Amino acid sequence: xxxxxxxxxxxxxxxxxxxxxxxxxxxxxxxxxxxxxxxxxxxxxxxxxxxxxxxxxxxxxxxxxxxxxxxxxxxxxxxxxxxxxxxxxxxxxxxxxxxxxxxxxxxxxxxxxxxxxxxxxxxxxxxxxxxxxxxxxxxxxxxxxxxxxxxxxxxxxxxxxxxxxxxxxxxxxxxxxxxxxxxxxxxxxxxxxxxxxxxxxxxxxxxxxxxxxxxxxxxxxxxxxxxxxxxxxxxxxxxxxxxxxxxxxxxxxxxxxxxxxxxxxxxxxxxxx
Numbered sequence: 476x477x478x479x480x481x482x483x484x485x486x487x488x489x490x491x492x493x494x495x496x497x498x499x500x501x502x503x504x505x506x507x508x509x510x511x512x513x514x515x516x517x518x519x520x521x522x523x524x525x526x527x528x529x530x531x532x533x534x535x536x537x538x539x540x541x542x543x544x545x546x547x548x549x550x551x552x553x554x555x556x557x558x559x560x561x562x563x564x565x566x567x568x569x570x571x572x573x574x575x576x577x578x579x580x581x582x583x584x585x586x587x588x589x590x591x592x593x594x595x596x597x598x599x600x601x602x603x604x605x606x607x608x609x610x611x612x613x614x615x616x617x618x619x620x621x622x623x624x625x626x627x628x629x630x631x632x633x634x635x636x637x638x639x640x641x642x643x644x645x646x647x648x649x650x651x652x653x654x655x656x657x658x659x660x661x662x663x664x665x666x667x668x669x670x671x672x673x674x675x676x677x678x679x680x681x682x683x684x685x686x687x688x689x690x691x692x693x694x695x696x697x698x699x700x701x702x703x704x705x706x707x708x709x710x711x712x713x714x715x716x717x718x719x720x721x722x723x724x725x726x727x728x729x730x731x732x733x734x735x736x737x738x739x740x741x742x743x744x745x746x747x748x
Contacts, residue, residue: 498531502746505713506534509740510544512722515615515715517593523581526595526608526709533611534742538574542611544737545569546730549723550619551699554596555739556612563738568730570596573609578707580606586708587689589698591719592616593710600640600705604647608707615712615719618698626690629700634683636705641676645669 498504504527507516519527533539543563544555557572578595588594594616595608621629646669650657656665685693685700693700712719725733 498744499746504531505745505747506530506710507714507743507745508534508539509742510718510722511736511738511740513715513718515718516713517710518713519593519710520586520708522583523707523709525578525581526707529578529610530613530709531744533574534744537742538611539739539742542739543569543732544722544739545732547722547725547727547733547737548731550617552594552614552616553719553722554612554614555737556596556609558611563736566728567732569732570612572611574611576610577607578610580608581707581709582606582704583708584704587686587692587698588616588618588700588702588706588708589689589692589711590616590618590696591712591716592698592708593712594702595707595709597706600636601643604640604644606640606705606707615722616699616702617719617723618693620695620697621693621700623690623694626685626693626700630683630685632701633685633703633705636701637680637683638673638677640705642669642673645672645676 503521504519505516506519507514519530521527538558539556541561541563542555542557543560544553545557545560546552546554546569554570557569558574559572560569577597580595586592592615594614596612596614597603597606597608600606646665649665649668649672655661656668683704685703689700689703692698722733722737725735725737727733
């Protein structure tokens with residue numbers, strides 16, 4: 476009986492010792508992502524709370540364990556988080572899975588796609604005008620260094636992306652307000668109305684230019700400037716930059732999937748003392 480009691484007490488102690496310590500809302504939250512190529516630690520931003528809390532929940536519940544970094548493009552991103560990739564089927568194209576949900580966009584102007592940024596993955600603007608993020612997917616920005624001339628070209632691209640997105644967004648809004656505009660026969664009228672709204676909006680917004688401090692970072696450290704203003708950035712790599720760099724050198728197939736799987740082994744959520 477005594478031995479049984481001791482076993483029960485030990486089991487209870489083990490149970491309580493495994494309970495997650497509540498996070499302090501006044502301190503930054505970090506996550507270490509252990510992979511088959513090394514560890515990467517990110518700091519999550521407090522002013523993107525929907526993405527922060529979603530990522531914390533997924534990491535604390537070990538949802539990422541066994542998932543792949545299914546898309547790696549040198550000078551661009553390392554992307555993972557498709558639940559289907561846990562199957563590790565050779566040659567399969569992963570990237571469609573989002574966990575069955577999306578997260579509303581939290582795109583903030585003071586964040587930019589610098590090297591090491593933690594960003595969302597999402598469908599293209601023409602079918603995702605709200606720019607909602609795939610529930611479980613995320614990317615590490617790698618990118619490269621850019622010259623002033625190249626950054627001027629990226630500004631043009633950012634403005635073109637913004638223009639196209641607004642056009643899609645206004646069409647979507649008009650169709651919701653007047654469903655008859657969604658018919659094929661009304662396509663021209665829909666586009667004309669959306670175009671007027673677009674031009675009026677751009678006249679107010681003006682031409683977007685990359686802020687000086689962001690431009691300097693892109694020139695000296697690197698990143699992906701053309702994504703600025705169109706994706707949610709919800710954290711940044713603080714340790715393991717070398718691991719992200721190493722990942723970008725792996726050999727990939729025609730779909731940018733590594734020939735040798737890069738697997739997420741575990742995730743650890745923590746705060747510094």
